[in-house]
Amino acid sequence: MYDIIIIGAGPAGMTAAIYARRASKSVLVLEAKSYGGQIVSTPDIENYPAEPHISGFDFATRLYEQATALGAEFRFEKAVEIRVEGKVRTVVTARGSYEAGALIIATGSECRRLGLPNEDELVGRGVSYCATCDGAFFKKKTVAVVGGGNTALEDALYLADLAETVYLIHRRDEFRGEDATVAKLKERENVRFVFNSTVTALKAEKKLTAIEVTNKSGEVTELEVNGLFVAVGRIPENRNFASLISLDEAGYAKASENCRTDTPGVFVAGDNRTKEVRQLVTAAADGATAATEAVKYLASL
Amino acid sequence: MKVIEATGANFEQEVLKSDKPVLVDFNAEWCGPCRMMKPVLDQLAADRGDIKVVSVNIDDEDELAEEYGISSIPCLVVFRDGAETARNIGFVPREAVEALIGD
Numbered sequence: 001m002y003d004i005i006i007i008g009a010g011p012a013g014m015t016a017a018i019y020a021r022r023a024s025k026s027v028l029v030l031e032a033k034s035y036g037g038q039i040v041s042t043p044d045i046e047n048y049p050a051e052p053h054i055s056g057f058d059f060a061t062r063l064y065e066q067a068t069a070l071g072a073e074f075r076f077e078k079a080v081e082i083r084v085e086g087k088v089r090t091v092v093t094a095r096g097s098y099e100a101g102a103l104i105i106a107t108g109s110e111c112r113r114l115g116l117p118n119e120d121e122l123v124g125r126g127v128s129y130c131a132t133c134d135g136a137f138f139k140k141k142t143v144a145v146v147g148g149g150n151t152a153l154e155d156a157l158y159l160a161d162l163a164e165t166v167y168l169i170h171r172r173d174e175f176r177g178e179d180a181t182v183a184k185l186k187e188r189e190n191v192r193f194v195f196n197s198t199v200t201a202l203k204a205e206k207k208l209t210a211i212e213v214t215n216k217s218g219e220v221t222e223l224e225v226n227g228l229f230v231a232v233g234r235i236p237e238n239r240n241f242a243s244l245i246s247l248d249e250a251g252y253a254k255a256s257e258n259c260r261t262d263t264p265g266v267f268v269a270g271d272n273r274t275k276e277v278r279q280l281v282t283a284a285a286d287g288a289t290a291a292t293e294a295v296k297y298l299a300s301l
Numbered sequence: 302m303k304v305i306e307a308t309g310a311n312f313e314q315e316v317l318k319s320d321k322p323v324l325v326d327f328n329a330e331w332c333g334p335c336r337m338m339k340p341v342l343d344q345l346a347a348d349r350g351d352i353k354v355v356s357v358n359i360d361d362e363d364e365l366a367e368e369y370g371i372s373s374i375p376c377l378v379v380f381r382d383g384a385e386t387a388r389n390i391g392f393v394p395r396e397a398v399e400a401l402i403g404d
Binding site: 033034036039040041042043055056057060076123124125126128130133134136137138206207226227 | 329331332333334336337359360366370371372373374376388390391392393394
Protein backbone atom coordinates (compact mmCIF):
# COMPACT_ATOMS: atom_id res chain seq x y z
CA MET A 1 0.00 0.00 0.00
CA TYR A 2 1.33 3.42 -1.02
CA ASP A 3 0.33 6.79 0.37
CA ILE A 4 -0.19 8.24 -3.11
CA ILE A 5 -0.42 6.69 -6.55
CA ILE A 6 0.02 9.02 -9.51
CA ILE A 7 -1.26 7.89 -12.90
CA GLY A 8 0.77 9.48 -15.68
CA ALA A 9 4.44 10.50 -15.73
CA GLY A 10 4.16 13.76 -17.62
CA PRO A 11 5.13 17.15 -16.17
CA ALA A 12 2.00 17.23 -13.93
CA GLY A 13 2.44 13.70 -12.58
CA MET A 14 6.19 13.96 -12.01
CA THR A 15 5.83 17.36 -10.29
CA ALA A 16 3.17 15.82 -8.04
CA ALA A 17 5.66 13.01 -7.26
CA ILE A 18 8.29 15.57 -6.21
CA TYR A 19 5.88 17.40 -3.90
CA ALA A 20 4.50 14.20 -2.40
CA ARG A 21 7.98 12.80 -1.73
CA ARG A 22 9.11 16.04 -0.14
CA ALA A 23 6.10 15.66 2.16
CA SER A 24 7.54 12.22 3.04
CA LYS A 25 4.71 10.26 1.40
CA SER A 26 5.38 6.95 -0.35
CA VAL A 27 4.74 7.41 -4.07
CA LEU A 28 4.12 5.11 -7.00
CA VAL A 29 3.95 6.63 -10.48
CA LEU A 30 2.26 4.49 -13.14
CA GLU A 31 2.94 5.31 -16.78
CA ALA A 32 1.66 3.56 -19.90
CA LYS A 33 4.52 4.56 -22.23
CA SER A 34 7.63 6.49 -21.24
CA TYR A 35 8.14 9.32 -18.77
CA GLY A 36 7.67 12.86 -20.04
CA GLY A 37 4.40 12.68 -21.93
CA GLN A 38 3.60 15.12 -24.69
CA ILE A 39 6.48 17.49 -23.86
CA VAL A 40 9.06 14.94 -25.08
CA SER A 41 8.05 15.69 -28.67
CA THR A 42 8.71 19.42 -28.26
CA PRO A 43 12.15 20.21 -29.66
CA ASP A 44 12.54 23.57 -27.90
CA ILE A 45 10.87 24.79 -24.73
CA GLU A 46 11.33 28.55 -24.48
CA ASN A 47 8.53 29.58 -22.11
CA TYR A 48 9.35 27.83 -18.86
CA PRO A 49 10.34 30.25 -16.08
CA ALA A 50 14.10 30.56 -15.53
CA GLU A 51 14.75 28.07 -18.34
CA PRO A 52 15.23 30.13 -21.52
CA HIS A 53 15.96 27.13 -23.70
CA ILE A 54 15.72 23.38 -23.12
CA SER A 55 14.57 20.45 -25.24
CA GLY A 56 11.45 18.57 -24.18
CA PHE A 57 13.52 15.40 -23.82
CA ASP A 58 16.06 17.06 -21.52
CA PHE A 59 13.30 18.71 -19.48
CA ALA A 60 11.47 15.40 -19.02
CA THR A 61 14.66 13.53 -18.18
CA ARG A 62 15.69 16.08 -15.55
CA LEU A 63 12.24 15.95 -14.02
CA TYR A 64 12.32 12.13 -13.99
CA GLU A 65 15.77 12.09 -12.38
CA GLN A 66 14.63 14.62 -9.78
CA ALA A 67 11.55 12.54 -8.89
CA THR A 68 13.45 9.23 -8.71
CA ALA A 69 16.28 10.78 -6.67
CA LEU A 70 13.66 11.86 -4.14
CA GLY A 71 12.45 8.28 -3.92
CA ALA A 72 9.40 8.12 -6.17
CA GLU A 73 8.87 4.63 -7.59
CA PHE A 74 7.97 4.32 -11.28
CA ARG A 75 6.28 1.41 -12.99
CA PHE A 76 5.59 1.37 -16.71
CA GLU A 77 2.12 -0.13 -16.76
CA LYS A 78 -1.10 1.25 -18.18
CA ALA A 79 -3.82 2.00 -15.64
CA VAL A 80 -7.08 0.56 -16.91
CA GLU A 81 -9.40 1.04 -13.93
CA ILE A 82 -9.65 2.72 -10.56
CA ARG A 83 -11.72 1.55 -7.58
CA VAL A 84 -12.64 3.15 -4.30
CA GLU A 85 -13.51 1.12 -1.21
CA GLY A 86 -13.59 3.02 2.06
CA LYS A 87 -10.17 4.58 2.58
CA VAL A 88 -8.49 2.43 -0.07
CA ARG A 89 -8.04 3.56 -3.66
CA THR A 90 -7.01 0.79 -6.06
CA VAL A 91 -5.48 1.16 -9.50
CA VAL A 92 -5.76 -1.83 -11.81
CA THR A 93 -3.15 -2.11 -14.57
CA ALA A 94 -2.59 -4.62 -17.32
CA ARG A 95 -0.24 -6.51 -14.97
CA GLY A 96 -1.66 -6.16 -11.50
CA SER A 97 -3.26 -3.86 -9.02
CA TYR A 98 -1.87 -1.31 -6.57
CA GLU A 99 -3.41 0.31 -3.52
CA ALA A 100 -3.02 3.77 -2.05
CA GLY A 101 -4.69 6.23 0.27
CA ALA A 102 -4.96 8.87 -2.45
CA LEU A 103 -4.82 9.00 -6.25
CA ILE A 104 -3.72 11.69 -8.64
CA ILE A 105 -4.83 11.24 -12.23
CA ALA A 106 -2.44 13.07 -14.55
CA THR A 107 -2.97 11.23 -17.80
CA GLY A 108 -2.94 14.20 -20.16
CA SER A 109 -4.45 13.99 -23.62
CA GLU A 110 -3.94 12.47 -27.04
CA CYS A 111 -4.41 13.85 -30.55
CA ARG A 112 -7.89 13.67 -31.99
CA ARG A 113 -7.97 11.64 -35.17
CA LEU A 114 -10.08 12.43 -38.22
CA GLY A 115 -11.75 9.05 -37.96
CA LEU A 116 -11.17 7.97 -41.57
CA PRO A 117 -11.05 4.22 -42.26
CA ASN A 118 -7.39 3.86 -43.31
CA GLU A 119 -6.07 6.69 -41.13
CA ASP A 120 -4.36 4.51 -38.51
CA GLU A 121 -2.46 2.44 -41.04
CA LEU A 122 -1.14 5.60 -42.74
CA VAL A 123 0.34 7.08 -39.58
CA GLY A 124 4.05 7.27 -40.31
CA ARG A 125 3.26 6.79 -44.00
CA GLY A 126 2.21 10.35 -44.66
CA VAL A 127 -0.31 11.01 -41.92
CA SER A 128 1.04 12.86 -38.88
CA TYR A 129 -0.25 14.62 -35.76
CA CYS A 130 2.95 16.54 -35.05
CA ALA A 131 4.42 19.02 -37.54
CA THR A 132 7.58 19.75 -35.56
CA CYS A 133 8.23 15.99 -35.20
CA ASP A 134 7.67 14.96 -38.79
CA GLY A 135 7.95 18.14 -40.88
CA ALA A 136 11.55 17.32 -41.83
CA PHE A 137 10.33 14.45 -44.01
CA PHE A 138 8.44 16.83 -46.28
CA LYS A 139 11.13 19.22 -47.48
CA LYS A 140 10.12 20.61 -50.88
CA LYS A 141 7.02 18.37 -50.93
CA THR A 142 3.30 19.07 -50.85
CA VAL A 143 1.46 18.81 -47.56
CA ALA A 144 -1.93 19.63 -46.12
CA VAL A 145 -2.79 20.76 -42.62
CA VAL A 146 -6.32 20.23 -41.35
CA GLY A 147 -7.73 22.29 -38.50
CA GLY A 148 -8.55 25.87 -37.56
CA GLY A 149 -7.03 26.47 -34.14
CA ASN A 150 -3.63 27.78 -33.12
CA THR A 151 -1.96 24.41 -33.51
CA ALA A 152 -3.14 24.10 -37.11
CA LEU A 153 -2.03 27.67 -37.91
CA GLU A 154 1.38 27.25 -36.30
CA ASP A 155 1.84 23.88 -37.99
CA ALA A 156 1.04 25.45 -41.37
CA LEU A 157 3.53 28.26 -40.74
CA TYR A 158 6.23 25.83 -39.65
CA LEU A 159 5.64 23.63 -42.70
CA ALA A 160 5.56 26.62 -45.07
CA ASP A 161 9.30 27.02 -44.41
CA LEU A 162 10.00 23.42 -45.41
CA ALA A 163 7.43 22.25 -47.90
CA GLU A 164 6.85 23.46 -51.45
CA THR A 165 3.10 23.87 -50.98
CA VAL A 166 0.95 23.83 -47.86
CA TYR A 167 -2.84 23.49 -48.09
CA LEU A 168 -4.61 24.64 -44.96
CA ILE A 169 -8.00 22.95 -44.79
CA HIS A 170 -10.61 24.25 -42.38
CA ARG A 171 -14.29 23.39 -42.04
CA ARG A 172 -15.30 27.03 -41.49
CA ASP A 173 -14.35 30.24 -43.29
CA GLU A 174 -12.76 31.81 -40.22
CA PHE A 175 -10.01 30.54 -37.97
CA ARG A 176 -10.31 30.14 -34.22
CA GLY A 177 -6.57 30.71 -33.88
CA GLU A 178 -4.75 34.00 -33.47
CA ASP A 179 -5.16 36.72 -36.10
CA ALA A 180 -1.44 37.50 -36.04
CA THR A 181 -0.63 33.96 -37.16
CA VAL A 182 -3.32 34.10 -39.84
CA ALA A 183 -1.77 37.35 -41.12
CA LYS A 184 1.66 35.71 -41.31
CA LEU A 185 0.19 32.78 -43.23
CA LYS A 186 -1.50 35.09 -45.73
CA GLU A 187 1.89 36.58 -46.57
CA ARG A 188 3.24 33.18 -47.56
CA GLU A 189 2.99 32.50 -51.26
CA ASN A 190 3.11 28.75 -50.81
CA VAL A 191 0.15 28.51 -48.42
CA ARG A 192 -3.25 27.82 -50.01
CA PHE A 193 -6.39 28.19 -47.92
CA VAL A 194 -9.18 25.66 -48.40
CA PHE A 195 -12.19 26.91 -46.43
CA ASN A 196 -15.56 25.34 -45.61
CA SER A 197 -14.10 21.93 -46.33
CA THR A 198 -13.30 18.68 -44.62
CA VAL A 199 -11.02 15.80 -45.49
CA THR A 200 -13.29 12.90 -46.42
CA ALA A 201 -10.91 10.24 -47.72
CA LEU A 202 -7.24 9.31 -47.77
CA LYS A 203 -5.79 7.87 -50.98
CA ALA A 204 -2.71 5.74 -50.65
CA GLU A 205 -0.42 3.33 -52.41
CA LYS A 206 1.75 2.09 -49.54
CA LYS A 207 1.96 5.73 -48.48
CA LEU A 208 -0.36 8.70 -48.70
CA THR A 209 -0.66 10.07 -52.23
CA ALA A 210 -3.76 12.26 -52.14
CA ILE A 211 -6.65 13.43 -50.01
CA GLU A 212 -10.27 13.86 -50.95
CA VAL A 213 -11.73 17.15 -49.76
CA THR A 214 -15.46 17.87 -49.63
CA ASN A 215 -16.81 21.40 -49.26
CA LYS A 216 -20.07 22.58 -47.72
CA SER A 217 -21.90 22.46 -51.06
CA GLY A 218 -20.91 18.82 -51.42
CA GLU A 219 -18.30 19.37 -54.14
CA VAL A 220 -15.49 16.86 -53.97
CA THR A 221 -11.93 17.63 -55.02
CA GLU A 222 -8.80 15.57 -54.84
CA LEU A 223 -5.54 17.15 -53.72
CA GLU A 224 -2.28 15.38 -54.39
CA VAL A 225 -0.24 15.53 -51.20
CA ASN A 226 2.73 13.71 -49.70
CA GLY A 227 1.76 14.49 -46.15
CA LEU A 228 -1.31 15.31 -44.08
CA PHE A 229 -0.92 16.98 -40.70
CA VAL A 230 -3.97 16.60 -38.52
CA ALA A 231 -4.48 19.36 -35.92
CA VAL A 232 -8.13 19.04 -34.92
CA GLY A 233 -7.72 19.17 -31.18
CA ARG A 234 -6.93 16.76 -28.40
CA ILE A 235 -8.90 14.22 -26.38
CA PRO A 236 -8.29 13.97 -22.62
CA GLU A 237 -7.36 10.47 -21.48
CA ASN A 238 -10.05 10.05 -18.84
CA ARG A 239 -12.13 7.24 -20.33
CA ASN A 240 -10.85 4.57 -17.93
CA PHE A 241 -11.79 6.65 -14.89
CA ALA A 242 -15.20 7.98 -15.91
CA SER A 243 -17.02 5.84 -13.36
CA LEU A 244 -15.46 7.75 -10.46
CA ILE A 245 -14.81 11.26 -11.74
CA SER A 246 -17.29 13.43 -13.59
CA LEU A 247 -16.31 14.70 -17.01
CA ASP A 248 -17.51 17.66 -19.06
CA GLU A 249 -18.91 17.22 -22.61
CA ALA A 250 -15.41 17.29 -24.09
CA GLY A 251 -14.25 14.59 -21.67
CA TYR A 252 -12.17 16.75 -19.31
CA ALA A 253 -12.27 15.85 -15.61
CA LYS A 254 -14.29 18.46 -13.80
CA ALA A 255 -12.16 20.04 -11.10
CA SER A 256 -11.32 23.56 -10.02
CA GLU A 257 -7.89 24.99 -9.16
CA ASN A 258 -7.74 22.73 -6.08
CA CYS A 259 -7.63 19.69 -8.41
CA ARG A 260 -10.26 17.81 -6.36
CA THR A 261 -12.75 15.53 -8.09
CA ASP A 262 -16.18 14.44 -6.84
CA THR A 263 -14.56 11.42 -5.20
CA PRO A 264 -12.65 12.24 -2.00
CA GLY A 265 -9.02 11.22 -2.22
CA VAL A 266 -9.02 11.25 -6.02
CA PHE A 267 -7.38 14.27 -7.64
CA VAL A 268 -6.67 15.34 -11.22
CA ALA A 269 -3.68 17.31 -12.48
CA GLY A 270 -2.63 18.68 -15.85
CA ASP A 271 -4.11 18.66 -19.35
CA ASN A 272 -6.94 16.21 -18.58
CA ARG A 273 -8.54 18.67 -16.13
CA THR A 274 -11.04 21.41 -17.03
CA LYS A 275 -8.95 24.59 -17.21
CA GLU A 276 -8.35 27.67 -19.32
CA VAL A 277 -4.66 27.36 -20.09
CA ARG A 278 -2.89 24.11 -20.90
CA GLN A 279 0.81 24.81 -20.80
CA LEU A 280 3.90 23.13 -19.34
CA VAL A 281 3.97 25.54 -16.42
CA THR A 282 0.28 25.10 -15.61
CA ALA A 283 0.68 21.32 -15.72
CA ALA A 284 3.55 21.57 -13.24
CA ALA A 285 1.45 23.93 -11.10
CA ASP A 286 -1.39 21.39 -11.03
CA GLY A 287 1.06 18.70 -9.94
CA ALA A 288 2.09 20.81 -6.96
CA THR A 289 -1.52 21.60 -6.06
CA ALA A 290 -2.82 18.04 -6.43
CA ALA A 291 0.00 16.60 -4.33
CA THR A 292 -0.49 19.21 -1.61
CA GLU A 293 -4.25 18.54 -1.58
CA ALA A 294 -3.62 14.77 -1.47
CA VAL A 295 -1.28 15.20 1.51
CA LYS A 296 -3.94 17.31 3.26
CA TYR A 297 -6.56 14.68 2.51
CA LEU A 298 -4.41 11.88 3.95
CA ALA A 299 -3.82 13.94 7.10
CA SER A 300 -7.58 14.40 7.52
CA LEU A 301 -8.32 10.67 7.64
CA MET B 302 26.26 -6.87 -29.31
CA LYS B 303 26.14 -3.14 -29.72
CA VAL B 304 23.79 -1.19 -31.95
CA ILE B 305 25.32 -0.86 -35.42
CA GLU B 306 25.17 2.47 -37.28
CA ALA B 307 23.95 1.89 -40.82
CA THR B 308 24.41 4.12 -43.85
CA GLY B 309 23.44 3.87 -47.49
CA ALA B 310 26.84 2.24 -48.05
CA ASN B 311 26.45 -0.69 -45.64
CA PHE B 312 22.65 -1.06 -45.37
CA GLU B 313 22.49 -3.92 -47.83
CA GLN B 314 25.27 -5.83 -46.10
CA GLU B 315 24.17 -5.16 -42.52
CA VAL B 316 20.41 -5.39 -42.97
CA LEU B 317 19.23 -6.97 -46.20
CA LYS B 318 21.88 -9.72 -46.31
CA SER B 319 21.86 -10.45 -42.58
CA ASP B 320 21.40 -14.06 -41.45
CA LYS B 321 19.73 -12.87 -38.26
CA PRO B 322 16.50 -10.86 -37.99
CA VAL B 323 17.34 -7.15 -37.98
CA LEU B 324 15.60 -4.40 -36.03
CA VAL B 325 16.23 -1.07 -37.76
CA ASP B 326 15.69 2.08 -35.73
CA PHE B 327 15.15 5.15 -37.93
CA ASN B 328 15.86 8.15 -35.71
CA ALA B 329 17.28 11.66 -35.37
CA GLU B 330 19.15 13.62 -32.71
CA TRP B 331 16.43 16.28 -32.44
CA CYS B 332 13.66 13.75 -31.87
CA GLY B 333 12.81 13.36 -28.16
CA PRO B 334 10.93 10.06 -28.39
CA CYS B 335 13.89 8.67 -30.39
CA ARG B 336 16.19 9.56 -27.51
CA MET B 337 13.75 7.79 -25.15
CA MET B 338 13.99 4.74 -27.39
CA LYS B 339 17.84 4.59 -27.42
CA PRO B 340 18.49 3.02 -23.99
CA VAL B 341 15.78 0.41 -24.64
CA LEU B 342 17.44 -0.59 -27.91
CA ASP B 343 20.97 -0.51 -26.45
CA GLN B 344 19.86 -2.94 -23.75
CA LEU B 345 18.03 -5.14 -26.27
CA ALA B 346 21.11 -5.32 -28.49
CA ALA B 347 23.25 -6.24 -25.48
CA ASP B 348 20.85 -8.96 -24.29
CA ARG B 349 19.81 -10.62 -27.53
CA GLY B 350 22.49 -12.32 -29.56
CA ASP B 351 19.90 -13.82 -31.88
CA ILE B 352 19.04 -10.49 -33.49
CA LYS B 353 20.87 -7.48 -34.86
CA VAL B 354 19.92 -3.92 -33.93
CA VAL B 355 20.75 -1.22 -36.46
CA SER B 356 20.39 2.55 -36.17
CA VAL B 357 19.80 4.85 -39.16
CA ASN B 358 20.12 8.61 -38.66
CA ILE B 359 17.53 10.02 -41.04
CA ASP B 360 19.21 13.44 -41.28
CA ASP B 361 22.40 11.87 -42.63
CA GLU B 362 20.65 9.09 -44.53
CA ASP B 363 17.66 10.81 -46.08
CA GLU B 364 17.78 8.52 -49.11
CA LEU B 365 17.30 5.44 -46.93
CA ALA B 366 14.43 7.16 -45.11
CA GLU B 367 12.84 7.97 -48.47
CA GLU B 368 13.41 4.49 -49.83
CA TYR B 369 11.69 2.87 -46.85
CA GLY B 370 8.85 5.38 -46.76
CA ILE B 371 9.70 6.79 -43.33
CA SER B 372 7.67 9.91 -42.50
CA SER B 373 7.57 9.77 -38.72
CA ILE B 374 10.16 8.78 -36.13
CA PRO B 375 11.13 6.87 -34.09
CA CYS B 376 10.25 4.20 -36.62
CA LEU B 377 11.26 0.62 -35.92
CA VAL B 378 11.29 -1.75 -38.89
CA VAL B 379 11.97 -5.47 -38.65
CA PHE B 380 13.68 -7.20 -41.57
CA ARG B 381 13.94 -10.94 -42.05
CA ASP B 382 15.81 -12.34 -45.04
CA GLY B 383 15.88 -8.92 -46.61
CA ALA B 384 12.15 -8.28 -46.38
CA GLU B 385 10.19 -6.07 -44.03
CA THR B 386 8.02 -8.08 -41.62
CA ALA B 387 6.85 -5.47 -39.10
CA ARG B 388 6.91 -1.76 -38.39
CA ASN B 389 6.08 0.53 -35.47
CA ILE B 390 5.92 4.31 -35.16
CA GLY B 391 6.59 6.11 -31.89
CA PHE B 392 8.12 5.14 -28.55
CA VAL B 393 7.29 1.66 -27.33
CA PRO B 394 8.53 -0.22 -24.26
CA ARG B 395 10.81 -3.22 -24.58
CA GLU B 396 8.07 -5.88 -24.47
CA ALA B 397 6.37 -4.25 -27.45
CA VAL B 398 9.67 -4.13 -29.36
CA GLU B 399 10.21 -7.83 -28.71
CA ALA B 400 6.65 -8.59 -29.81
CA LEU B 401 7.35 -6.67 -33.02
CA ILE B 402 10.44 -8.78 -33.71
CA GLY B 403 8.50 -11.99 -33.09
CA ASP B 404 9.96 -15.48 -32.71
